[in-house]
Amino acid sequence: MQTYGRQPIVIKSGKGSLVYDIEGREYIDCVAGIAVNNIGHCHPHLVEALKKQAEELIHVSNLYYTEPQAELAGQLVNVTGMDRVFFCNSGTEAVEAAMKLARVTTKKTDFLAVEHSFHGRTMGALSLTYKDMYRAPFKPLVQEEKFVPFNDAQAISDAITANTAAVIVEPIQGEGGINVPSNGYLKEVRKICDENDSLLIFDEVQTGFGRTGAWFCKEHFGVEPDIMTMAKAIGGGFPMGAIAAREGISFGRGEHAATFGGNPLACAAALASIDVIREEDLIRRSKDMGEYFSKELSKLSTEGLVEVRGKGLMIGVQFNRKCADLVEHGRKNGVLLNCTSETVLRIAPPLNITKEQIDRVVNVLEQA
Numbered sequence: 001m002q003t004y005g006r007q008p009i010v011i012k013s014g015k016g017s018l019v020y021d022i023e024g025r026e027y028i029d030c031v032a033g034i035a036v037n038n039i040g041h042c043h044p045h046l047v048e049a050l051k052k053q054a055e056e057l058i059h060v061s062n063l064y065y066t067e068p069q070a071e072l073a074g075q076l077v078n079v080t081g082m083d084r085v086f087f088c089n090s091g092t093e094a095v096e097a098a099m100k101l102a103r104v105t106t107k108k109t110d111f112l113a114v115e116h117s118f119h120g121r122t123m124g125a126l127s128l129t130y131k132d133m134y135r136a137p138f139k140p141l142v143q144e145e146k147f148v149p150f151n152d153a154q155a156i157s158d159a160i161t162a163n164t165a166a167v168i169v170e171p172i173q174g175e176g177g178i179n180v181p182s183n184g185y186l187k188e189v190r191k192i193c194d195e196n197d198s199l200l201i202f203d204e205v206q207t208g209f210g211r212t213g214a215w216f217c218k219e220h221f222g223v224e225p226d227i228m229t230m231a232k233a234i235g236g237g238f239p240m241g242a243i244a245a246r247e248g249i250s251f252g253r254g255e256h257a258a259t260f261g262g263n264p265l266a267c268a269a270a271l272a273s274i275d276v277i278r279e280e281d282l283i284r285r286s287k288d289m290g291e292y293f294s295k296e297l298s299k300l301s302t303e304g305l306v307e308v309r310g311k312g313l314m315i316g317v318q319f320n321r322k323c324a325d326l327v328e329h330g331r332k333n334g335v336l337l338n339c340t341s342e343t344v345l346r347i348a349p350p351l352n353i354t355k356e357q358i359d360r361v362v363n364v365l366e367q368a
């Protein structure tokens with residue numbers, strides 16, 4: 001079923017920030033599988049960990065304990081600064097889990113989301129995803145539209161009710177166009193949630209694991225959510241999702257489950273990926289290379305360029321026109337690009353992209 005508009009190339013292999021198509025053409029990957037391949041393609045440590053785990057045990061279900069899962073739970077508590085984790089298999093599943101957890105914890109039913117949000121495609125997550133085109137054909141959803149403008153705390157304060165289980169927000173919006181909130185926004189949202197006994201959910205599916213130059217984007221704003229979702233980069237390309245919650249917020253036995261959630265192979269991938277982020281200092285690299293990349297991009301004289309924004313290696317280049325032609329120009333000149341919201345070029349390469357590769361990308365864009 002053709003649910004994606006695809007680029008007309010067949011990708012065969014990858015190494016670091018480069019991928020190769022079946023005709024042997026090389027591309028610098030500024031998409032990273034949609035902010036997934038943060039440690040680069042086929043990192044030897046990840047490949048080795050997957051091989052080793054595959055030879056030992058691939059799946060047993062959560063009716064038993066396994067060492068990789070226990071170890072990963074510990075690592076995630078460590079990197080998120082939160083207390084409890086639940087494992088699933090994708091971003092949308094993480095959002096579903098967060099929604100269920102918010103309802104069962106607060107005994108309230110409603111959710112408040114913001115305009116231009118993206119939280120996934122399953123029925124619950126879809127109810128919180130802004131684009132009408134995604135939602136309209138599938139109504140009735142879990143709730144009627146309840147979206148308030150992004151970066152407007154007063155709008156949240158006005159819309160929150162005694163029945164709001166949670167407010168959900170991406171600390172930097174991804175699919176919505178790499179929208180960075182102003183500094184005090186999330187702090188104010190935190191306060192409004194506390195005053196109304198509503199939970200605060202950060203959707204860090206896209207912003208997590210070093211993408212923005214911090215382990216998690218929440219660190220930039222000094223705000224702690226009650227529940228946080230993770231997926232995309234968590235397994236270095238191996239499918240996985242998770243939520244983390246603070247102490248006191250937890251599912252009880254039988255309240256939620258996932259057959260594959262946290263299986264040994266996925267956990268081994270995530271452990272290896274976290275190792276690489278630490279060992280190669282990729283958080284700092286994301287910050288430094290992100291600053292360099294953004295600086296170079298803002299010097300571009302490309303027609304229609306309005307603004308370069310983002311944090312770390314989560315960069316949006318806003319145009320005053322559609323930018324699909326730039327994606328095509330990039331592809332024809334050895335650079336994979338992606339545009340989101342039609343007018344924003346989203347740049348999200350592996351975090352170990354080199355300066356020389358960044359220069360090549362900027363050069364290709366300059367020619368455009």
Ligand SMILES: *Cc1c(COP(=O)(O)O)cnc(C)c1O
Pocket residue numbers: 090091092093095118119120121170174175203204205206231232
């Ligand atoms: C991609 C994304 C999701 C959905 O993740 P899937 O793994 O595609 O289901 C949810 N939230 C955010 C912020 C995302 O970027």
